[in-house]
Amino acid sequence: MSGTILKVENATMQFGGVVAVDNLNLEVNEGEIVALIGPNGAGKTTAFNVITGVYQPTNGAVWFEEKKIIENHPQGKMKSLYKGQHAGEYTSVLAPTPDQVTKLGMARTFQNIRLWKSQTVFDNVLIAKHCRTHTNFLAAAFRLNHKEEARQREHVEQLLGEVGLSDVKNELATSLPYGKQRRLEIARALATEPKLLLLDEPAAGMNPQETDELTAFIGEIRTKFNLTVFLIEHHMDLVMDISDRIYVLDFGKLIADGTPDEIQNNKRVIDAYLGVAEDA
């Protein structure tokens, strides 16, 4: 466990008058598997979207590998609407698009699978390699980049072998069973050569057996690809099983963080999930 790879600093995401993520602070260290949990609507996916550049935070900053990559402060109408904290602390604006964030070495999967439907399994992974190509379109059209292309294809073959999808590589992505589609989405993210992998509910809709397989799979790729994993998940078995640390979000606010054991016995977490009795 060496340095911090991802640091979210006082991030607030406000939509109109609704504060979806309220002053979020978290750190993910290199090599760790960290989970972000919380009841439905707690703001977990919003937090992911802020980190990956899909949303621009209303206030706060995100650091990746000791470098500030995202920063914002309330502007325009939001200045008077802003309900969060740390107003005025951030003054500059850094707003990379999601593809720029991905190129820095952060790749993600989606809560509802988003594969390229008309493409084969192989092409789905190969397309993800596009962001690492260096040729311009003329050179690419005239096949002057055939060495790079061959290297990429070889890399994709290898990757598909490692995630166990070699036998279905020529199938359409959508013809795969659900569990394999999830696996393909992870393989596709891996093809962008990330250092940090963000998984948004990777086990959503899976049966217990598939969930177990996925748990083993995530552990496996972490070692194989030297990854740091940050994931959102509702399957507590999976979360408690593989996470080094857990952050708990409720109504946009961080209510707890710690090891799986600490979280399981945290009163606020239990209250958030089960509710508090009226006259307790």
Place this chain on the structure above:
Amino acid sequence: MTMKKKQTIFMAAVLLLLLAASIAVDAALPSYHIAVKVIEKATVYALVAVSMNLLNGFTGLFSLGQAGFMLLGAYAYGILTIPVAKRESVYQYFDGGAIHFSLPEIFAGFLGEGVGSTVGMLAALLVGGLLAAVFAYLIGLPVLRLKSDYLAIATLGFAEILKAFFQWNALGPLTNGSNLLKSYPAFENATAYVLLAGVLITFIVLLINSTYGRAFKAIRDDEVAAEAMGINLAKHKRMSFVISSFFAGIGGGMLAMYAGTIAAAPFKSTMTYEILLIVVIGGIGSITGSILASFLYIFSSEWLLRGLDSGTFLGINAPGIFKNGFRMAVFSVIIMVIVLFFRKGIMGDKELPDLLNRRPKQRKKGGAVK
């Protein structure tokens, strides 16, 4: 792998056959014959349809600006190629126009008559394409932020504005206002059209099969996922838009050659719809489909159904029914029937060589059941 080789050989054979056919037609028939004209117009439409397919079918950007970019290409071609000696009569209301050179004549000066004027004509086509590409880049900056129908409306509006702009009297010394541009040189036989369009379409096919083409398809299938996987949406959409417009511009120049005169009026939205129709009938996302459809479309509208307008069709003489306008009525019905029976166009999203391998398709079905 062998399948791929077989497909390549098959495609090469088809292309050679087409080329041989056009050479044969050129040799056997005079250049004003309807068969030659149909081949010429169909090749031009095929090129423009494929360029539209690159944008609408492969990148998923629903744009209707094709006629506008063709207009740019056509005018650029005409303005740059009218022989100097004829400028006085063409620009009779504008004192011989503002431009006093002609690219084919300049190139003929140091390359010789035959080669030089051909090079000059190609150069003028290229300028037309580049002009269309520059315009596409500029209007793409604001317009490509829009999606689906809104993009279509914006590009359609752009094309209409351009049409009006080119008829503006103040631009007369350049565009001849609302008068015709004419007397410019043109390719003399159908083979030249087929060769040029073939080369350009081949480039588009190569691009679509390259890493950039794959990125375009990813944007079409799922924009959010494409962006999350590191594909710069703005850059790739702009690239597709500019390349598509470049080829539409060249297509416009070739259409000007075919037509013999240039005016802004024919480049109206109807022309874009015609091309859209070809793309849809051929199959959105199929290059060979677009080519096939444009030949079928031009062949039937220009030749086969001609008789419906002029009294006699298939030997039936009925001047009372077969008169002006009846052709379009029949044509519309045919198109409706085609669209009803081929929901995804003639080719769907398949290419011609894909028809060779039937088996993998069945295996795919097996995979889904597993």
